[in-house]
Amino acid sequence: MPISFDSESFDVRVTREDLTRFMQQALAAAGADQASxxxxxxxxxxxxxxxxxxxxxxxxxxxxxxLEGGRVNATPSMRFDQRLAATGFLDADNGLGHxxxxxxxxxxxxxxxxxxxxxxxxxxxxxxGAAGCYALAxxxxxxxxxxxxxxxxxVKLHDGAGAFHGTNPIAxxxxxxxxxxxxxxxxxxxxxxxxxxxxxxxxxxxPGQVAARADGQTSTDPKAVASLLxxxxxxxGFKGAGLGGMVEILSSALSGMQHGFRxxxxxxxxxxxPRGVGxxxxxxxxxAFAQEGSFAxxxxxxxxxxxRQPATPGAQVMAPGDREWRCQAERDTRGIPLDSANQSxxxxxxxxxxIEALSALA
Amino acid sequence: MPISFDSESFDVRVTREDLTRFMQQALAAAGADQASxxxxxxxxxxxxxxxxxxxxxxxxxxxxxxLEGGRVNATPSMRFDQRLAATGFLDADNGLGHxxxxxxxxxxxxxxxxxxxxxxxxxxxxxxGAAGCYALAxxxxxxxxxxxxxxxxxVKLHDGAGAFHGTNPIAxxxxxxxxxxxxxxxxxxxxxxxxxxxxxxxxxxxPGQVAARADGQTSTDPKAVASLLxxxxxxxGFKGAGLGGMVEILSSALSGMQHGFRxxxxxxxxxxxPRGVGxxxxxxxxxAFAQEGSFAxxxxxxxxxxxRQPATPGAQVMAPGDREWRCQAERDTRGIPLDSANQSxxxxxxxxxxIEALSALA
Numbered sequence: 001m002p003i004s005f006d007s008e009s010f011d012v013r014v015t016r017e018d019l020t021r022f023m024q025q026a027l028a029a030a031g032a033d034q035a036s037x038x039x040x041x042x043x044x045x046x047x048x049x050x051x052x053x054x055x056x057x058x059x060x061x062x063x064x065x066x067l068e069g070g071r072v073n074a075t076p077s078m079r080f081d082q083r084l085a086a087t088g089f090l091d092a093d094n095g096l097g098h099x100x101x102x103x104x105x106x107x108x109x110x111x112x113x114x115x116x117x118x119x120x121x122x123x124x125x126x127x128x129g130a131a132g133c134y135a136l137a138x139x140x141x142x143x144x145x146x147x148x149x150x151x152x153x154x155v156k157l158h159d160g161a162g163a164f165h166g167t168n169p170i171a172x173x174x175x176x177x178x179x180x181x182x183x184x185x186x187x188x189x190x191x192x193x194x195x196x197x198x199x200x201x202x203x204x205x206x207p208g209q210v211a212a213r214a215d216g217q218t219s220t221d222p223k224a225v226a227s228l229l230x231x232x233x234x235x236x237g238f239k240g241a242g243l244g245g246m247v248e249i250l251s252s253a254l255s256g257m258q259h260g261f262r263x264x265x266x267x268x269x270x271x272x273x274p275r276g277v278g279x280x281x282x283x284x285x286x287x288a289f290a291q292e293g294s295f296a297x298x299x300x301x302x303x304x305x306x307x308r309q310p311a312t313p314g315a316q317v318m319a320p321g322d323r324e325w326r327c328q329a330e331r332d333t334r335g336i337p338l339d340s341a342n343q344s345x346x347x348x349x350x351x352x353x354x355i356e357a358l359s360a361l362a
Numbered sequence: 363m364p365i366s367f368d369s370e371s372f373d374v375r376v377t378r379e380d381l382t383r384f385m386q387q388a389l390a391a392a393g394a395d396q397a398s399x400x401x402x403x404x405x406x407x408x409x410x411x412x413x414x415x416x417x418x419x420x421x422x423x424x425x426x427x428x429l430e431g432g433r434v435n436a437t438p439s440m441r442f443d444q445r446l447a448a449t450g451f452l453d454a455d456n457g458l459g460h461x462x463x464x465x466x467x468x469x470x471x472x473x474x475x476x477x478x479x480x481x482x483x484x485x486x487x488x489x490x491g492a493a494g495c496y497a498l499a500x501x502x503x504x505x506x507x508x509x510x511x512x513x514x515x516x517v518k519l520h521d522g523a524g525a526f527h528g529t530n531p532i533a534x535x536x537x538x539x540x541x542x543x544x545x546x547x548x549x550x551x552x553x554x555x556x557x558x559x560x561x562x563x564x565x566x567x568x569p570g571q572v573a574a575r576a577d578g579q580t581s582t583d584p585k586a587v588a589s590l591l592x593x594x595x596x597x598x599g600f601k602g603a604g605l606g607g608m609v610e611i612l613s614s615a616l617s618g619m620q621h622g623f624r625x626x627x628x629x630x631x632x633x634x635x636p637r638g639v640g641x642x643x644x645x646x647x648x649x650a651f652a653q654e655g656s657f658a659x660x661x662x663x664x665x666x667x668x669x670r671q672p673a674t675p676g677a678q679v680m681a682p683g684d685r686e687w688r689c690q691a692e693r694d695t696r697g698i699p700l701d702s703a704n705q706s707x708x709x710x711x712x713x714x715x716x717i718e719a720l721s722a723l724a
Contacts, residue, residue, distance in 0.1 A: 086448045087478030089649040116449030139530065144611075150597040159677035164668065172608045174615075182602040182611070183577065190594065207597050216674035231591055233603055235569050239593055242682045243547040243605075245668075246534045249506075253536075253660035256652030261667050280669070288449040289483035290618030298615035305623050306526065306607075308518065312578035315521035320604045337426035 013335025013361045016045050020112050022346070022358050025059055030067040030351035031074035032096065039099035043129040046136065048336045050186070051327035053191055054129035057338065061345045062127075062267075063096065069271025072096055080107055085114040089255065090122045097128030101147065101279060105134045108283035109141050116288030121255035122279040127151075127266055131171035132185030134281055137157040139173035139181035144284040147171040150251040150277065153187045156227040158238040161216035163227035166260040168247035173321075175286065176295045176303065180328075183321035188244040189228040196222050210234025238352035250280040259308060288356055335361040374705055375697025375723045378407050384708070384720050390716035392429040393436035396459065401461035408498065410698045413689035414547070416554055417492035419700065422706045424489075424629075425458065431633025434488050437544045442469055448477045451617065452484045456636040459490025462643060463509065467496045469647035471503050478650030484641040485617035489513075489628055494547030496643055497535035506646040509533040512613040512639065514620040517551045518589040520600040523578035525589035528622040529554060530609035535635055535683075537648065538665065542690075545683035549608040551590040551595055558584050571572035571595025573688040612642040697723040 012021075024039035028034070037220045040063060048056030066072040076095025080103070082088040088107055092100035103229070111118030128134070131147040138145020151166025165188035173245040174182040190210040199206055200222030210233065214226040218234050230240030252259040255278035264275045286295035296315040309317045331337075338346065375383075385403035402425060410418030420493040438457025442465070448467055454462035466482035473480030490496070490711040493509040494622070500507025513528025529549035529705040536544040552572040562584030563704040572595065574677055575581045580596050592602030617640035626637045648657035670677045693699075700708065700720075712719040 041505055070675060081659075084476070084647065084650045085480035086646055087647065090650050099387075114446070115477050115479075116446035117477075119479055119646065119651075123652060135424075157671055157679050159673050160679045161672040161674055164671055170605075172604075174611055175721075182607075184513060184608055186601045186604055190598040190601075209595075216672075221564075230596060233595065236593060237551040238682075239548045239552075242534075242548055245682060246546055248664060249661060253657050253664060254648065256647075256656035256660060259660065259664040259667065261664075262449065284481065284616075285449065286616065287449050288446045288455045289481070289616045290485060294618035295615050298621065299611060302615060302621040302623075305621065309519055309526055310523040310578075311521050312523055317519050317522045320600075320607060 007326055010251045012338045014338065014358045015335055015361065016049055016332065018044050020361050021033055022355065023057075024349075026064060026204040026349050026353050027067070028061065028247065029332040029355060031062045032067055033075045034315070035068045035093070036074065036076070036096045036099045039345060040096055040129075042102070043133040045100040045336075046133050047130040049328045049331050051331070052130050052132070052324070052326035053197065054194060057336065058266055058342055058345075059127075061349065064349065065271055069268075071271050071274055074275070078103055078275065080120075081102075081260050082107070082111075084113060086117045086119065088120050090120050090253050091219060092125035094124050097126045097149075097277060097279065098133070100125040101128045101134040102216050103283070104279065104281045105128070105137045105145060105147070105283065108145075108281045109143050112143055112283040112288075116285045120281045121250075122281070123255035123257045123276070124274065124279045125279055126275060127277060128279060128296060130185060131169040132173065132183055135171035135173035135185065136183055138283045139175045139183070142175050144174045144286055145172070146282040148247045148250045150248050150261040150263070150274075152265045154193045154228050155215060155241075155244055156212055156228050158230060158241045162214065164261050165241065165244035166232070166263075168244040168260070169249070170247060175296075175298060176299055179327045182303070182319060183324060188231050188240050188247060190231050190233065190240070195226060196225050196228070201235060204243065209235075209237075228321060238305075251278040254280055306310065363458055374700045376696055376700065377721045377723065378411055378694065381410070381419060381698055381723050382407050384712075384717065385419075386431070387717040388422065388426060388715050389709050391431070391717060392426045394429060394545045397436045398436065398438070398458045398461045399582045400499065401464050402491075403456055404464070405460040405495040407698075408495050409492040409689045410684035411693050413693070414492050414494070414686070416556060418706055419493060419698065420707075421489075425631055426711065428488065431630075431635055433633050435636070439565070440465055441481075442466075444469070444473075447480065448473050450482050451481050454484055454487035456486050456488065459511075459639060459641065460495070462487040463490045463496040463643070464499060466643045467499045467507060467509070468642065469644045470507075471500055471505050474505055474645040474650075478647045480645045483612075483617035483645045484643070485619045485638070486636065487639045488637060490641060492547060493531040493533035494535065494545055497533035497547070498543060498545055500539045500645045501535035501545070504537050504648070506648055507534070508644040510609045510612045510642040512610050512619075512625070514625040514636065514637075515623050515626045516555045516590050517592050517603075517606055518574055518578060520592060520603045524576065526623050527603065527606035527610060528625075529590070530606040530613070530622070532605065532609060535660060536690060537658075537659055540688045543683060544661065544681060546684060550594050550602050550609060551592050552595065552602075553590060555590060558587050558590070560568045571597075611637045613640040616640075616642055
């Protein structure tokens with residue numbers, strides 16, 4: 001049955017096939033070519049399946065707006081320039097970052113197959129969703145993958161007053177024999193900016209060391225907050241800021257793009273001017289170092305020891321990715337949930353582009 | 363004049379040349395070959411010059427003990443096996459980690475010169491001092507360098523009760539035109555273990571979210587503490603733990619070594635059995651991505667914007683490395699300080715190995 005958008009249900013669920021179909025039709029209706037539509041739906045559905053809702057289906061309306069505004073090129077001609085045997089540059093032609101990300105990681109994997117390593121800097125790109133998608137793409141091919149991206153400023157420097165870095169994520173994935181990959185995907189701030197907005201909306205206090213006022217002083221009042229603290233908080237934020245800087249240097253300096261502080265804001269108001277986001281991708285051949293097979297054995301032994309560690313009361317020790325794969329199994333069975341805001345947004349998209357609405361699971 | 367070890371001075375200072383001379387003589391007297399002695403003194407003097415005192419001259423007594431106990435091979439035959447054009451494995455033959463580190467990074471740079479990237483996994487190694495030394499070695503050659511190392515367990519998992527990961531450092535350095543390199547060198551815990559001991563000795567409380575009792579509950583009492591929390595503390599330690607895991611996988615799984623939880627403790631009591639520490643080094647050619655020279659210009663622009671950010675009152679915004687290079691300039695002029703504990707330790711070494719004592723600067 002079609003979703004009833006009059007209902008106040010917060011747990012309407014859809015299949016990933018239907019969600020993929022819907023996204024691809026909407027993106028095509030907004031002018032995106034098939035490769036772009038496939039890449040965006042792959043990334044967003046991947047994130048939504050594993051429970052990374054901040055980077056999943058909720059972003060579709062944003063990308064449609066960016067396509068319509070002309071900021072993002074709907075039919076890019078991405079050009080890969082292989083510079084040396086293990087490195088290259090991908091000019092994303094201001095297309096969707098998801099296509100740039102998957103394309104760049106494919107080139108990195110191809111180089112890593114031959115030389116053991118491959119790295120691609122991407123320039124003239126745009127928001128690519130969850131960094132973990134591209135690291136994961138490498139792990140699914142049997143490679144260790146890393147992905148980095150800059151963004152417009154949300155995070156202050158350790159001793160700084162105002163926002164300077166983006167939430168500059170680090171993603172790392174590794175293949176695990178007989179299991180889904182090891183997957184770390186983390187912002188270099190403690191919380192994402194949309195948590196400030198969520199907490200503000202419900203009048204809830206923020207944790208103690210995650211955000212600051214415009215003068216740089218830490219605050220727990222979402223209404224007073226102007227920037228995020230880097231991971232590590234008031235005392236150890238120099239570490240999170242250093243990691244954010246590393247991500248910035250890899251993403252923008254290596255790709256010849258402007259650094260994040262000078263990027264136009266993701267959320268506009270200017271939706272017409274390309275932003276020039278930069279990414280960086282690295283693939284490593286796990287059997288190109290020690291003996292063939294030793295990586296798989298070592299990772300298996302590490303994860304076995306990790307998962308059998310005693311936990312604090314009421315908790316469970318998990319490896320990065322364990323929570324995500326558990327969520328994915330549940331959502332592959334029960335469907336991917338849409339909260340009421342997304343139900344409305346998707347209904348509006350269906351109407352605007354005259355495409356068949358999502359079918360809610362019974 | 364020779365240092366008077368009867369004095370209670372906490373600020374006896376020595377030149378880096380004299381310190382290097384002393385270290386090399388002591389290591390040679392303990393049986394180390396010249397290459398090992400040079401590598402250890404280079405790494406320890408580098409760390410001491412830049413103020414990383416936890417990983418500087420204070421470690422010499424430990425390495426001498428490890429050589430004498432037989433845990434560390436004083437005359438290793440390190441063998442480099444290049445596996446593919448950009449990757450290889452260095453068997454450190456249980457020698458000093460500093461020689462392994464510099465040797466591995468040299469191979470990584472050589473490969474990066476040809477292919478754009480180079481990575482070396484190191485196995486059968488030992489403690490290598492500060493990870494930053496090896497990243498820095500790459501930056502000094504004009505390459506971006508990264509260095510990682512595991513260690514015996516000190517840091518608990520986010521939901522875990524006891525120590526599992528080492529303080530598993532991440533080091534990242536990049537060449538800056540006309541300046542000393544950008545240099546990030548950080549443990550993936552908030553504080554090092556020796557801070558717990560220092561605070562315990564003077565009866566001072568720890569910060570709120572940096573350490574835990576044996577049951578995994580956070581504690582500020584140094585006497586009650588059994589492990590460190592990962593970076594991010596009680597609420598966001600899953601990020602620090604994930605980074606620690608990434609370092610572990612790169613350092614041990616890629617090198618075919620046992621992971622850190624199974625390593626013998628650095629501080630003994632067994633000083634006879636090789637520990638099988640693993641490292642991982644990566645070098646990137648900064649001009650092998652976008653246009654020649656764009657990396658240098660981009661990094662310069664980024665650092666200029668960063669350093670002119672408004673600071674919180676009484677603070678100054680700095681890039682990773684800025685504090686270290688300021689300290690290095692001061693210590694190159696005024697000398698490298700030895701506290702009373704190190705004065706005693708170095709006097710004892712001079713006596714034991716019958717080498718000329720350090721000369722204190724007037």
